[in-house]
Amino acid sequence: MATPPAFDLNAALRDWRAGLAASPAFKPDDLDQLEAHLRDSVATLQATGLSTNEAFVVAQLRLGTPAALGGEFAKQNFANIWLQRLTWLVAGYMGINLFTRLVSSLGTLAAVALHQFSGANRHLATCDLLVQLAVLVGSLVFCFRKRQRLFDRFAVRVHARPRLWSFLCFALMTLAFVANVFSQILTMRFLPVSLSVEVVRWNTILFGIEYLGSPLLLAWLVTRRSRISVAS
Amino acid sequence: MLTKELVAASTVPLVLSVLAGGESYGYALIQQVRELSAGEITWTEGMLYPVLHRMEADDLLESEWKPAPTGHRRKYYRLLKKGRQALQTEQQQWLTVHRTLTKLWPPLPHSI
Known part of the structure; x- marks a missing residue:
């Protein structure tokens, strides 16, 4: 009979932990605590004569099934889970919004530049569209080629300094707001396309609410989340 | 063995007492x-x-990670002032229930 391979407690704990880490109900600190518990429990059970493998199975049984534990921890981290989802939702909305405004501003700027420097009145809309398309496709390709590393690094940095990042978001959105107003003034001032002054004014007010409101919401969410994480 | 409800109700006073x-x-x-x-x-x-x-979020306890003799870390819990007050309240309530029940019940036989 072949002897079974030696049981590796550290590897077993790693697998067990990876299983739990998939659920948003557990924070890394919770998992550290449960792992410490399992180690203590395994050590005590081994002292009663069980093998490491047997001790691990019994210790896991006493700790509770992942599903039951997840349910109980989720109750405690409930606010955390939802605030986290909402934070990413608002951040995603802001990111996409900022990006599309930026692209559209770039297109307008290109059209204005073409009109100013070559005096062309035709093909301005085509120029606007082409620049927008180029920036859009270029950014998408960049994001998809580097997505994993890019987003991982970004998430780690945001989590490390939430206040700084919400301030940065606020500054960036304010800047985007100013740039947008500026590009609209340029449109009215230089382009032969006549734009209704009324539309521009209302748009400006709406952008203002959007740009200044969503970073404030994000800042509130992020600071609230870090307070919750500290408290629990 | 205690019922599920009694286990749930007694966990906080037991933790505070320990x-x-x-x-x-x-x-x-x-x-x-x-x-x-x-x-x-x-x-x-x-x-x-x-x-x-x-309990920690309610300021009854505070916690700290400390190295254990085994070389790994453990999270130690300490009672805070609010926890001591909560313990006193729990004590009064559990003793009230205990006293009332023992007055209602005839003395338990000592030999079975």
């Missing part, structure tokens, strides 16, 4: 309660931690 005797960590807490109750009070061990976290 920690009143000095700081401790989850696994030791469970062991101590099991021994003191002669195995009558057993928790699904992992369920204790959300309770500890809730």
Whole structure:
């Protein structure tokens, strides 16, 4: 009979932990605590004569099934889970919004530049569209080629300094707001396309609410989340 | 064995009482309660931690990671002032229930 391979407690704990880490109900600190518990429990059970493998199975049984534990921890981290989802939702909305405004501003700027420097009145809309398309496709390709590393690094940095990042978001959105107003003034001032002054004014007010409101919401969410994480 | 409801109701006073005797960590807490109750009070061990976290969020306890003699880390819990006050309230309430029930019941036979 072949002897079974030696049981590796550290590897077993790693697998067990990876299983739990998939659920948003557990924070890394919770998992550290449960792992410490399992180690203590395994050590005590081994002292009663069980093998490491047997001790691990019994210790896991006493700790509770992942599903039951997840349910109980989720109750405690409930606010955390939802605030986290909402934070990413608002951040995603802001990111996409900022990006599309930026692209559209770039297109307008290109059209204005073409009109100013070559005096062309035709093909301005085509120029606007082409620049927008180029920036859009270029950014998408960049994001998809580097997505994993890019987003991982970004998430780690945001989590490390939430206040700084919400301030940065606020500054960036304010800047985007100013740039947008500026590009609209340029449109009215230089382009032969006549734009209704009324539309521009209302748009400006709406952008203002959007740009200044969503970073404030994000800042509130992020600071609230870090307070919750500290408290629990 | 206690019913599920009684286990749930008694967890907080048990934790407060154990920690009143000095700081401790989850696994030791469970062991101590099991021994003191002669195995009558057993928790699904992992369920204790959300309770500890809730108590900490309520400022009854504070926690600290410390290295254990085994070389790994353990999270130790200490009672805070609000926790001592909560313990006093719990004590009064549980003793009230206990006194009332013992007055209602005839003395328990000492030999079975």
